Amino acid sequence: MRADAARNREKVLEAARELFAAQGYDVPLDEIAAKAGVGPGTVYRHFPTKQALFQAVTETRVAAMIASAAEPAEDPKQALFVFLGRMADEAAVKRDMSDAITVSPELRKGLHAALGELLHNAQKAGTVRTDVTATDLVVLMKGMLQSLHEGGNPAVLLEIVLTGLQSSRKP
Amino acid sequence: MRADAARNREKVLEAARELFAAQGYDVPLDEIAAKAGVGPGTVYRHFPTKQALFQAVTETRVAAMIASAAEPAEDPKQALFVFLGRMADEAAVKRDMSDAITVSPELRKGLHAALGELLHNAQKAGTVRTDVTATDLVVLMKGMLQSLHEGGNPAVLLEIVLTGLQSSRKP
DNA sequence: TGCCAACCGGGGCGTGCGTTCCGTATCGTC
DNA sequence: GACGATACGGAACGCACGCCCCGGTTGGCA
Numbered sequence: 001m002r003a004d005a006a007r008n009r010e011k012v013l014e015a016a017r018e019l020f021a022a023q024g025y026d027v028p029l030d031e032i033a034a035k036a037g038v039g040p041g042t043v044y045r046h047f048p049t050k051q052a053l054f055q056a057v058t059e060t061r062v063a064a065m066i067a068s069a070a071e072p073a074e075d076p077k078q079a080l081f082v083f084l085g086r087m088a089d090e091a092a093v094k095r096d097m098s099d100a101i102t103v104s105p106e107l108r109k110g111l112h113a114a115l116g117e118l119l120h121n122a123q124k125a126g127t128v129r130t131d132v133t134a135t136d137l138v139v140l141m142k143g144m145l146q147s148l149h150e151g152g153n154p155a156v157l158l159e160i161v162l163t164g165l166q167s168s169r170k171p
Numbered sequence: 172m173r174a175d176a177a178r179n180r181e182k183v184l185e186a187a188r189e190l191f192a193a194q195g196y197d198v199p200l201d202e203i204a205a206k207a208g209v210g211p212g213t214v215y216r217h218f219p220t221k222q223a224l225f226q227a228v229t230e231t232r233v234a235a236m237i238a239s240a241a242e243p244a245e246d247p248k249q250a251l252f253v254f255l256g257r258m259a260d261e262a263a264v265k266r267d268m269s270d271a272i273t274v275s276p277e278l279r280k281g282l283h284a285a286l287g288e289l290l291h292n293a294q295k296a297g298t299v300r301t302d303v304t305a306t307d308l309v310v311l312m313k314g315m316l317q318s319l320h321e322g323g324n325p326a327v328l329l330e331i332v333l334t335g336l337q338s339s340r341k342p
Numbered sequence: 343t344g345c346c347a348a349c350c351g352g353g354g355c356g357t358g359c360g361t362t363c364c365g366t367a368t369c370g371t372c
Numbered sequence: 373g374a375c376g377a378t379a380c381g382g383a384a385c386g387c388a389c390g391c392c393c394c395g396g397t398t399g400g401c402a
Contacts (some may be wrong), residue, residue, distance in 0.1 A: 002369055005379060028359060032176050039381035041362075050360065139323040140331065143314030152310040157304050160311065164335030173348060173399060185396060210351035212392075221390065 009046045016057050023052055025099040036168040051103060058100040062107045065090065066114045075126055076121035081162050083118055084141065091145035092154040094106045098145035101138065112138050180217045181205040187228050192265040196225055196274050222274060229271040233278045236261065237285045247292035248299055252333050254289055255312065262316035263325040269316035272309065283309050300338045 015036035019027045029050050033040045047053040065086055073079035091097035100107045116134035121132045144161055148154050181196035190198045200221050204211045220226040236257055244250035262268035271278045287305035295300045315332055319325050 002378060007378080029361085030359075034271040039383095040360085041364095041382070042380055042387095044361065045379065129331075131324075132331070133324065133327075135322045136324050136327055139318040139321040140315065140328055142321070143316075143318040144311065145314075147314040150310040150313070151306050153302075153304070153307050156304075156307055157311055159358070160300075160303070160332060160335030162335070163337075163339055164331030164333070166334075167210070168334055175399070178348060179350080189398085203388075204351095210353095211390085212352070212394095213350060215391065216349070 005032070005045075007039055008036070008042055012038060012043050012046060012053070013057065016053055020054060020057050020096040020099075021094040024095040025103050028136060054096070054099075055104045055107070056094055058104065059107060061086075061090070061094075061097075062100055062110065066110050069114045069118055075127070076125045077166070079130065080115075080118040080122045080165075083115070084162065085158060087141060087145065087159045088148070088154055092148050095149055098142055098149075101142045108138070115141075128165050132165065176216075179207070179213055181211055183209060183214050183217060183224070184228065187224055191225060191228050191267040191270075195266040196270040200224075225267070225270075226275045226278070226303075229267055229275065230278060232261065232265075232272055232282070233281065237281050240285045246298070247296045248337070251286075251289040251293045251299065251336075254286070255333065256329060258312060258316065259319070259325055263319050266320055269313055269320075272313045273290055278279045279309070286312075296340060299336050303336065 012032065015032050019032050019035060029043060030040050032053075033043050036043075039152070043053065047056065065083075068086065069083050071079075073082060087097065101111060102108075112134050115137050119128065119132065119134055119137055122128040123132075140161065144157055147157055183203065186203050190203050190206060200214060201211050201226075204214050207214075208212050214224065218227065236254075239257060240250070242250075244253060258268070272282060273279070283305050286308050290299065290303065290305055290308055293299035294303075311332065315328055317326055
């Protein structure tokens, strides 16, 4: 690959990172190209489609988050809650986190699997309500993450969901 | 108003009711016109804008729901929870319920006020966590309602939110 | 029944966006 | 330093959608 090509590819990725994070997937591709200081055609030389560019930007972060699900934790419930907290923290700052679930089937599947594992463990331990499925959790989190960008208090909304997830045999 | 004009107006409203409920606000206006058996121009004779048509379709239902907030209930918490349950029931069947919050500022304000009242009463009674604001509740519900159309189990998701809303001084 | 105003249908305009095409400029090699 | 391949930029295309305009039609009153 030519040197300027590699340089431009990086400029595009950098601009895409910023704009996707700030405005989500809906940012026009021309705007990304403009911020990168290249033409739209150049973007398409490096990424076959807008969705592919978006995936290139987000998949690294999502993969890192999924990997962090394997970290040791006090107990299964904490493992799940810490993970959900990480998702909320990320989404509170970067708008593309919630879009990733919608736009890229691969990332959605990956998240689904990781969440399913954590959820299953916590449910087996009896500390999380057993009528929740992995799909429920994915879509609920997606909705909650979007709410963070519409004036919702991140800490409060997360706490509501986490509290609601706990199995309630006591009251 | 001429007789056929009134008839067409009703046909448009009927088609809009069905399509907005089935596909949400994003359904093309031409599709509504086609289903009503009229041209797009006819739709604009009766409603100045697509948003106005949407509002005409949804405001009646939302107003009825808001009015139901004044019904007597066992206690403030139940009043709030019953109301949220009604929202969830409606949104589980009609896709335009969640869009109404986004599209129409009036409807959003109305819901915000009604929810704020119910929330405030329940918080004063000490049965609902006090760090939640009306805005938090509106955006969280919007996110949750959208999740209902993406494979989430309505009863479970609602229960999670309701459980999470309760004040937790006991554990 | 005839006339006029109200109304209708649908083709068309403007816009925004993803994507493609091609003439031109640039890089790297011989 | 020249040449071929590679990459660039941005104009242009296709599409979808909200919205408007106009020639033709229809309804209801005199």
